[in-house]
Amino acid sequence: MIKRYASCTRILAAMVLVLALSMPVAAFEVGVVGYYEFPEFTGTLRVDQGGVVGTDIDVEDELNMGDESYPAVEAFFGMGSHHVRVKYTKADYSGENNIPRTINYKGQTYLSGTFVESELNFTMIDAEYQYDLIDLENILAGFSVGLIGKIKYIDGETRLRATSAGLDESETFTAPIPMVGVGLHVGILADILEARAKAAGIAYSDSTFYEGMAEVTVTPFPFIDIHGGYRYMKLDLDDFSDIYADVEFKGPYAGITVGF
Numbered sequence: 001m002i003k004r005y006a007s008c009t010r011i012l013a014a015m016v017l018v019l020a021l022s023m024p025v026a027a028f029e030v031g032v033v034g035y036y037e038f039p040e041f042t043g044t045l046r047v048d049q050g051g052v053v054g055t056d057i058d059v060e061d062e063l064n065m066g067d068e069s070y071p072a073v074e075a076f077f078g079m080g081s082h083h084v085r086v087k088y089t090k091a092d093y094s095g096e097n098n099i100p101r102t103i104n105y106k107g108q109t110y111l112s113g114t115f116v117e118s119e120l121n122f123t124m125i126d127a128e129y130q131y132d133l134i135d136l137e138n139i140l141a142g143f144s145v146g147l148i149g150k151i152k153y154i155d156g157e158t159r160l161r162a163t164s165a166g167l168d169e170s171e172t173f174t175a176p177i178p179m180v181g182v183g184l185h186v187g188i189l190a191d192i193l194e195a196r197a198k199a200a201g202i203a204y205s206d207s208t209f210y211e212g213m214a215e216v217t218v219t220p221f222p223f224i225d226i227h228g229g230y231r232y233m234k235l236d237l238d239d240f241s242d243i244y245a246d247v248e249f250k251g252p253y254a255g256i257t258v259g260f
Contacts, residue, residue, distance in 0.1 A: 031259020033074040041067050043247030045158060047171050049107030057103055063118040065095035081132035093120040105160045106169040114162045122156030130183050142187030148200050152177040173241045177209050178202060192219050206238040227255035
């Protein structure tokens with residue numbers, strides 16, 4: 001399955017590159033965005049090993065993984081109707097709990113009542129290209145609708161450690177995910193107050209990935225934007241390096257842009 005995703009990813013990357021290189025000479029924008037995100041994290045995790053099917057583990061109720069906040073950084077540039085954005089996010093989750101039932105993780109049995117320390121760490125790189133199909137930026141306060149093609153690359157590790165039982169198992173995973181979607185921009189008050197929304201996703205075999213965001217941006221000074229919004233992401237991974245996960249991240253975020 002990973003090979004099929006990698007093939008789709010290469011095709012989408014080639015399309016993005018061709019479209020980016022074909023950008024006409026027009027109004028130019030470039031900048032950097034710093035985010036701080038406060039998502040609620042819920043879901044289940046399962047790790048198989050050598051044909052042994054693992055347990056679907058509730059990361060919140062059984063592993064006691066709490067919500068975490070973390071920063072992200074994004075660079076962007078564009079010409080006319082063409083826009084490219086690259087975002088980097090790193091998140092580290094951990095939990096400690098006397099597990100309420102016996103579970104199997106990567107072929108090992110963790111008995112009910114065992115004190116287990118858990119970790120879920122991942123890095124996400126989002127490469128996004130948007131082409132504006134409708135662009136009325138020069139009319140009233142502005143309005144545009146664009147088609148999005150993006151690649152979300154996730155590199156992560158999951159781990160369960162029970163020192164008292166002599167168990168310490170971990171598994172790494174990578175998931176290059178091509179996605180398509182749509183972006184909307186609405187000017188509310190000239191170049192001072194704006195609203196944006198985006199949604200993208202893909203369904204493939206037994207896996208599903210989709211995400212969306214909506215935000216309001218205020219420009220108090222030239223070249224400075226302040227963002228406030230809400231982001232939702234769902235990842236339903238089916239057999240990525242023997243890892244099965246159905247997780248959600250949803251919550252508010254704040255950000256600041258320095259751009260020209």
